[in-house]
Each structure stands twice: as C-alpha cells, then as structure tokens.
Amino acid sequence: MGLSSRKEKIIEAVVDNYINKCEPISSTEIRERHLPSLSSATIRNELAALEEMGYLVQPHTSSGRIPTAEAYRLYVEKLMPRRKLTRAELKTVKRYFNRKVTEIDDILKNTAKVISEITNLTSVAYLQNIEEAVIETVKIVKLTDTAVLIVIVTDHGILKDATASIPSGVTEEYCADASRFSTEAFGGHRVSEIYKPKKLINRVRREYEQIFNTIVRVLKSYAHEEIVSDIVLEGSAKILEQPEYANLAKAKAMLELLDAKEELIPVLQNNDDMSLNILISKDNEIKEGMPECAIVTANYSVNGINIGKAGVIGPIRMDYPKVISVLDYIGKTINRLPEPQSGDGNIEAVEYTQNEPDPENSE
Amino acid sequence: MGLSSRKEKIIEAVVDNYINKCEPISSTEIRERHLPSLSSATIRNELAALEEMGYLVQPHTSSGRIPTAEAYRLYVEKLMPRRKLTRAELKTVKRYFNRKVTEIDDILKNTAKVISEITNLTSVAYLQNIEEAVIETVKIVKLTDTAVLIVIVTDHGILKDATASIPSGVTEEYCADASRFSTEAFGGHRVSEIYKPKKLINRVRREYEQIFNTIVRVLKSYAHEEIVSDIVLEGSAKILEQPEYANLAKAKAMLELLDAKEELIPVLQNNDDMSLNILISKDNEIKEGMPECAIVTANYSVNGINIGKAGVIGPIRMDYPKVISVLDYIGKTINRLPEPQSGDGNIEAVEYTQNEPDPENSE
DNA sequence: ATTAGCACTCGAGGCGGTCGAGTGCTAGCA
DNA sequence: TGCTAGCACTCGACCGCCTCGAGTGCTAAT
Numbered sequence: 001m002g003l004s005s006r007k008e009k010i011i012e013a014v015v016d017n018y019i020n021k022c023e024p025i026s027s028t029e030i031r032e033r034h035l036p037s038l039s040s041a042t043i044r045n046e047l048a049a050l051e052e053m054g055y056l057v058q059p060h061t062s063s064g065r066i067p068t069a070e071a072y073r074l075y076v077e078k079l080m081p082r083r084k085l086t087r088a089e090l091k092t093v094k095r096y097f098n099r100k101v102t103e104i105d106d107i108l109k110n111t112a113k114v115i116s117e118i119t120n121l122t123s124v125a126y127l128q129n130i131e132e133a134v135i136e137t138v139k140i141v142k143l144t145d146t147a148v149l150i151v152i153v154t155d156h157g158i159l160k161d162a163t164a165s166i167p168s169g170v171t172e173e174y175c176a177d178a179s180r181f182s183t184e185a186f187g188g189h190r191v192s193e194i195y196k197p198k199k200l201i202n203r204v205r206r207e208y209e210q211i212f213n214t215i216v217r218v219l220k221s222y223a224h225e226e227i228v229s230d231i232v233l234e235g236s237a238k239i240l241e242q243p244e245y246a247n248l249a250k251a252k253a254m255l256e257l258l259d260a261k262e263e264l265i266p267v268l269q270n271n272d273d274m275s276l277n278i279l280i281s282k283d284n285e286i287k288e289g290m291p292e293c294a295i296v297t298a299n300y301s302v303n304g305i306n307i308g309k310a311g312v313i314g315p316i317r318m319d320y321p322k323v324i325s326v327l328d329y330i331g332k333t334i335n336r337l338p339e340p341q342s343g344d345g346n347i348e349a350v351e352y353t354q355n356e357p358d359p360e361n362s363e
Numbered sequence: 364m365g366l367s368s369r370k371e372k373i374i375e376a377v378v379d380n381y382i383n384k385c386e387p388i389s390s391t392e393i394r395e396r397h398l399p400s401l402s403s404a405t406i407r408n409e410l411a412a413l414e415e416m417g418y419l420v421q422p423h424t425s426s427g428r429i430p431t432a433e434a435y436r437l438y439v440e441k442l443m444p445r446r447k448l449t450r451a452e453l454k455t456v457k458r459y460f461n462r463k464v465t466e467i468d469d470i471l472k473n474t475a476k477v478i479s480e481i482t483n484l485t486s487v488a489y490l491q492n493i494e495e496a497v498i499e500t501v502k503i504v505k506l507t508d509t510a511v512l513i514v515i516v517t518d519h520g521i522l523k524d525a526t527a528s529i530p531s532g533v534t535e536e537y538c539a540d541a542s543r544f545s546t547e548a549f550g551g552h553r554v555s556e557i558y559k560p561k562k563l564i565n566r567v568r569r570e571y572e573q574i575f576n577t578i579v580r581v582l583k584s585y586a587h588e589e590i591v592s593d594i595v596l597e598g599s600a601k602i603l604e605q606p607e608y609a610n611l612a613k614a615k616a617m618l619e620l621l622d623a624k625e626e627l628i629p630v631l632q633n634n635d636d637m638s639l640n641i642l643i644s645k646d647n648e649i650k651e652g653m654p655e656c657a658i659v660t661a662n663y664s665v666n667g668i669n670i671g672k673a674g675v676i677g678p679i680r681m682d683y684p685k686v687i688s689v690l691d692y693i694g695k696t697i698n699r700l701p702e703p704q705s706g707d708g709n710i711e712a713v714e715y716t717q718n719e720p721d722p723e724n725s726e
Numbered sequence: 727a728t729t730a731g732c733a734c735t736c737g738a739g740g741c742g743g744t745c746g747a748g749t750g751c752t753a754g755c756a
Numbered sequence: 757t758g759c760t761a762g763c764a765c766t767c768g769a770c771c772g773c774c775t776c777g778a779g780t781g782c783t784a785a786t
Contacts, residue, residue: 024779026778026779026780027779027780028778028779038728038729039728039729039730040729040779041728041729041730041731041781042727042728042729044779044780044781045727045728045781047780048780048781058779058780059737060735060736060737061734061735061736061779061780061781062734062735062736062737062778062779062780062781063736063737063778063779063780064778064779064780136507137506139504139505139506139512141502141504141514142502143500143502143514143516144499144516149502149514151504151506151512153506153507234622235622236599236618236621236622237615237618237619237621237622240611240614240615240618241615246611248603248609248611248614251603251611251614252600252603252604255599255600255603255618256600258599258600259597259598259599259600387748389747389748389749390748390749391747391748401759401760402759402760402761403748403760404750404759404760404761404762405758405759405760407748407749407750408750408758408759410749411749411750421748421749422768423766423767423768424748424749424750424765424766424767425747425748425749425750425765425766425767425768426747426748426749426767426768427747427748427749
C-alpha cells in the first residue's frame with residue numbers, strides 16, 4: 001500500500017522542516033514552501049489522514065504536525081535527498097587523515113573525531129570482528145627476569161599485549177622456544193576457534209602452561225566481547241546542543257547511556273551485514289530504558305577487511321542526508337589508507353572522485 | 364588575623380549546610396542546629412560581618428547566606444571534620460581491587476571507577492611522571508617481513524609499543540641486534556633525557572635508523588606530554604546530578620571541559636609536590652573560560668614510585684570530608700598492590716587498619 | 727476533489743496579588 | 757560593650773486571570 005505522491009511530499013516537508021527547525025509545521029507553511037498549488041485546507045485534510053495512518057502527530061490540538069518515527073523511516077528509505085559533502089567538509093576529513101597514521105587506534109580516534117566535528121553530533125567508533133581475525137604469529141618477549149610480554153599478531157593487526165609471570169625464571173632461549181611453540185599451537189586459527197585450551201596445552205611442555213593460559217584468556221576475552229577499550233566516543237557534550245535534550249532528565253538519561261559506552265556494543269552489532277545502518281527509536285529498544293534516539297552507523301574496512309563501525313548517536317531528528325554522506329565518504333577514505341601496521345609513511349590525501357567533480361553546497 | 368572561634372563555627376555551619384542541602388541557611392537555622400546559646404539576632408550581626416569580610420554572600424536581599432570560595436578554603440584547611448569510610452564504602456573499594464590486576468591501565472580505570480561510584484562525582488585519574496621513568500631495556504620484535512614492534516620497558520612498566528617499518532626486510536638476527544643496540548643506546552636513561560637523537564644514531568649503524576627514530580619519537584611524545592591516552596574520566600553524567608549544573612548552559616560548559624579531557628592535564632599537574640590537592644574555583648582559572656568548579660586530587664604510587672593522580676571534579680560545593688577520606692584510603696590500597704607487570708596473581712584484599720577498627724557511619 | 731470561511735482550542739506570556747522566609751535596624755537590657 | 761527582642765521591610769515563589777494568536781476541524785459552496 002503505497003502512499004500517494006502528494007502524501008509523500010507532505011511527509012518529506014514535515015520531516016525536512018522538523019530536521020531543520022525542530023518545530024511543528026502548519027498547513028499554511030507547507031503550502032507556501034512546498035506545495036503552492038494547493039490550499040492549506042486541502043493540506044489539512046491530508047495531514048489529518050497521515051496522522052490517522054501513524055506518520056504524524058501534533059503535540060497538542062491546534063498546533064502544527066511533527067513526524068513520528070515511522071515518518072523518519074519512510075524518509076530515510078525513500079524520500080530523503082542525497083547530498084554531497086561541501087568543500088569545507090571535504091577539507092576537514094582530509095585534514096584528519098592526511099597525516100601520519102601509525103596505529104589502528106589512531107584511525108579509530110580520528111574517525112570518531114572527524115565525524116563528530118562535521119555532523120556536530122556525538123560520534124561512536126569501534127573495532128569489531130576481531131574474533132574472526134586469523135592469528136599469524138605469537139611472540140614472547142622477555143621483560144624482566146620473571147615476566148614476559150605476549151604479543152599476538154593477526155591479520156587484523158596486533159591483538160593485545162598481555163603480560164605473564166614466569167616463576168621459574170625467564171631466559172632468551174625460553175622466550176624463543178615459547179614463541180615457536182605458541183605460534184605453532186595458535187597460528188592459523190581464528191580467534192573465535194580457541195575454546196579448548198587443555199587440548200592445546202597437552203601438546204606442549206608444562207613449562208609454557210602459564211603463557212598458554214594467558215594467551216587463551218586473552219583470546220577468549222576477545223571472542224566473548226569482554227574487551228571494552230576498543231569503543232571510542234567523541235563529542236558527548238554535543239548531545240546537549242540538541243533541543244530535544246534541553247530537558248535535564250532526558251539529557252541525563254542520554255549521557256548515562258554514553259557513559260556506559262560498552263553497553264552500546266550489542267546495539268551496534270545488530271544488522272551486521274548492512275553497510276549502512278539506521279536504528280530509530282523503537283528499533284533499538286533492545287536496551288530497555290534506553291532513551292529515545294537514533295543511531296546511524298557504517299561499516300568500515302581497511303584493505304578489504306571489515307574492521308569496525310563508526311557513526312553517530314543523537315536525537316531521532318537528525319540531518320540524515322548529511323550524516324549519511326559523511327559516513328559514506330569517510331568509509332571510502334579509510335578503505336584507501338595503507339595497512340595500519342606499516343608505520344611511518346605519510347598518507348596522501350585521498351581524492352573524492354565522482355562523476356560531478358564539484359560537490360554541491362547544499363542550501 | 365584569625366577569626367574568632369564563633370565566626371569559624373558559623374562559617375562551618377554555613378558550609379556544612381550548603382554541602383548537604385545546596386540551600387542558603389538562615390540565622391534562625393544556624394541558631395537551632397549549631398549555636399543554640401545565641402540568639403538569631405546576634406548571629407545575624409556575625410553573618411553581616413562575615414559577608415563584609417568576603418566569606419559569605421546572600422543570593423538576594425532577604426535570603427539566607429551561602430559560602431564563597433574563600434569560605435570553602437578556610438573550611439578544607441581548618442574547619443572540616445575528618446571522617447572515615449563506612450563499611451559499605453570499604454567494601455566497594457575492596458570489590459574493585461580484589462581481583463586480577465594485570466596491567467597498569469586496569470589500575471587506572473578501577474581507581475577512576477571506584478572513586479566515581481563512592482563519591483557520586485565525576486572522577487579523573489591519570490598517569491604522570493612518565494618522563495622520569497628510567498628505561499631498562501628496549502625490545503625489537505619481528506611482526507611481518509617488513510615491520511617490527513618496539514617495546515620500551517621502564518621501571519614504571521611498559522612504556523609503549525610502537526611499530527616501525529623496515530624497508531630492507533626483517534630477520535630474527537636483525538631484531539636481536541637491534542634490541543641489543545637499542546638497549547645499549549637508551550638503557551639507563553630517563554625518558555626526559557632523550558633529546559639528541561642524532562648523537563645517538565651516529566653511534567650505531569644506519570640500518571637501525573628507522574627504529575631509533577621511532578623510539579626517539581615515542582619518548583619525546585611522552586616527555587612533552589603529548590600522550591593523552593593515559594587520562595581516564597568516569598561518571599561524566601554524574602555532573603548533572605549536581606544542582607549547580609541544573610542550568611543547561613553551565614552543564615554544557617562543564618561537559619565540554621570533560622570532553623576535552625586532555626586539557627585537564629596541565630591543571631592537574633599544578634602543585635605536583637602535594638600529596639593532596641584541592642583546587643577551588645579561581646585557583647584553577649588557569650584555563651580561562653573554565654567553568655566554576657573544584658578539583659580534588661591525590662597522588663598515588665605503586666611500590667613507592669609516584670605514578671599518577673586520581674581525584675574528583677565537581678562543583679565547589681562538594682562533600683570534601685568524604686572525598687578526601689576516599690582518596691586517602693584508595694591511595695593506601697593502591698600502594699600495597701603488587702607490581703603491575705607481574706601478571707596473574709590474585710590480589711588479597713587490603714585491610715584498612717587504624718586505631719579505631721570500626722569506621723563510624725556518618726549519620 | 728478542492729477551497730473559503732469561521733468557530734474553536736490551547737499554549738505562551740504578561741499582570742497583579744498574596745504569602746512567608748529572612749533580613750537590617752533600633753531600642754532596651756545585662 | 758555585647759546581646760537580644762521586636763518590628764518594618766524586601767523580595768522571590770507561587771497562583772490565578774487574562775489576552776493574544778497560531779493553527780486546527782468542520783461545513784458549505786464551487
């Protein structure tokens with residue numbers, strides 16, 4: 001049951017207006033700015049019908065209409081205009097990535113920062129799919145006489161450096177042997193496959209038990225998503241710039257959600273397959289008591305490997321066209337970055353080439 | 364020019380009341396609850412005098428008095444009652460530290476979390492004095508054919524693992540040699556001493572240039588306090604529970620300050636020598652435009668080495684006795700933790716032994 | 727199907743009045 | 757000289773009332 005194109009136009013007008021002004025719109029205003037060929041009375045009739053259908057509501061009798069979450073869904077799926085980044089926005093993105101990028105964590109932070117800066121919303125970025133990474137080598141490095149550092153190298157990058165204590169004492173030979181045995185035992189496996197430490201341990205001498213236990217513990221913690229350090233939020237304070245959080249109670253609920261950022265991970269992990277994800281309101285009431293909001297994320301990948309997600313979190317009323325174009329462009333930029341491990345090189349600015357070379361300035 | 368003990372009692376009453384209720388106090392109330400031997404009229408005279416002296420103000424004519432920052436300073440320095448932790452609070456601290464503590468970062472996070480939970484304020488913890496750490500060894504670990512991991516071990520713990528790319532190719536021998544030369548070149552020096560890379564580099568073969576440059580870059584970044592990852596905030600949302608930030612503009616200013624947490628570092632680094640630090644309002648207007656607030660921090664150390672600070676940030680009106688007792692106790696607890704590198708051992712609960720075994724419950 | 731016209735609704739905001747907590751001041755008392 | 761009782765005064769908080777105007781729903785005409 002499709003809506004008439006006139007109804008769709010009206011919904012688009014209401015959503016557009018609300019995104020920009022955060023105010024209800026009246027029938028007269030719709031007529032003047034979007035549908036001058038009709039009278040306000042006709043539009044009123046349509047508005048009443050759309051309200052009946054669940055797309056619009058009025059805050060109180062005798063006020064204009066505002067969109068429901070349903071109207072937003074229709075908007076982002078069908079009605080929304082596609083826009084491109086302005087020159088200034090492109091410049092901002094380049095500025096963040098046109099510098100030394102030595103570690104994967106830096107990419108994470110840069111991504112979050114630039115998204116937050118351009119959209120003026122709170123942004124979130126996190127690494128995922130680490131449990132799918134394939135272990136390449138395991139290195140055991142002597143730190144002190146009784147402690148070693150364990151470095152696990154995967155095709156996603158360095159996984160984690162854990163330390164283990166070796167009561168019997170550490171020698172260089174011990175480390176070399178331990179590295180060899182560990183690599184032999186774990187190499188070639190995915191992180192998620194490591195569930196049977198005993199089997200593995202039985203295959204090697206007992207003297208490496210401590211190290212193996214530590215490795216398994218680290219891997220398991222990744223496989224079970226207990227690691228919270230790899231989620232980054234930027235611009236939490238920006239949430240307060242949104243008029244919907246002018247109410248202190250709502251602002252507080254939102255900030256508490258952001259404070260417990262690890263709780264966001266399961267929400268973000270929904271719809272893993274989509275390259276672009278838009279969760280609106282009731283959709284993400286996975287977490288009960290979660291304040292009304294929308295989350296827009298995009299998957300991003302380096303060298304073709306999907307390494308994480310980044311996006312924004314904000315009120316349902318957000319500038320979806322802008323957010324989506326920003327996420328899209330940043331995804332492309334990141335995908336062209338050289339391998340994060342590779343160290344010191346300067347990254348060339350990535351050109352955003354499309355059919356139209358000149359990005360339109362919206363407005 | 365000391366104040367009369369009666370004046371001091373009145374200041375204490377005003378501050379106490381304001382800390383608990385965040386409301387002005389009237390002369391009658393002071394009489395009833397703190398100085399029943401006097402009449403309210405006498406107290407009014409004293410209040411007027413104290414207002415003249417800059418310790419008190421009234422929000423408007425015909426309202427009670429509230430303390431100025433000056434009154435708070437007097438309060439924390441002289442008047443404040445000392446209290447001890449309640450059983451519940453002790454239990455909370457133990458719960459956080461009575462678990463595996465494998466890395467220094469975990470201590471940092473746990474400290475921040477427990478402080479925030481007990482005080483119900485936003486807490487801050489950060490590592491400092493890294494530039495004073497003495498480099499023990501430098502390890503170069505082969506990751507791929509063209510990339511190595513550099514691990515710098517100091518007496519404060521592992522400093523940083525950076526990666527460097529080696530265009531000429533990496534072999535195990537190369538790494539072993541590089542480790543030996545790097546340790547030779549940097550070992551025994553403080554992080555802050557590494558300022559002349561060229562001199563150092565000239566002493567070794569050119570093939571290690573890439574590695575040495577990376578090491579120097581890492582060390583310099585620490586020496587110049589460019590590293591921001593080692594400051595942790597917990598409970599940012601709790602700032603909104605304080606009535607002084609019920610005003611949205613103030614709340615926003617505060618949250619923006621917390622968002623840019625690296626900007627807090629210079630503020631925290633003042634008065635480095637003090638074991639306990641209380642910054643109130645004008646004191647920390649080092650950062651101009653910084654919202655009115657108070658910061659209370661304590662230095663903490665592991666194995667006698669001062670490794671950082673932790674504390675709270677909140678409105679000037681905060682429960683100083685509670686905050687100070689919490690920071691004091693946590694400092695003692697951390698100091699008894701085993702060396703962070705040492706890995707896997709379970710930490711025994713640390714008992715808080717004092718003359719009085721039973722901590723008083725403060726009302 | 728659309729539209730002009732009109733009565734109706736309802737929140738925003740200004741105004742005035744009451745209430746009461748708390749003060750400053752003055753005069754009197756020890 | 758220091759303290760206190762008494763009293764007039766101040767001022768924000770709160771309440772109810774009113775007006776204003778934007779915007780609607782409905783009806784009748786085209």
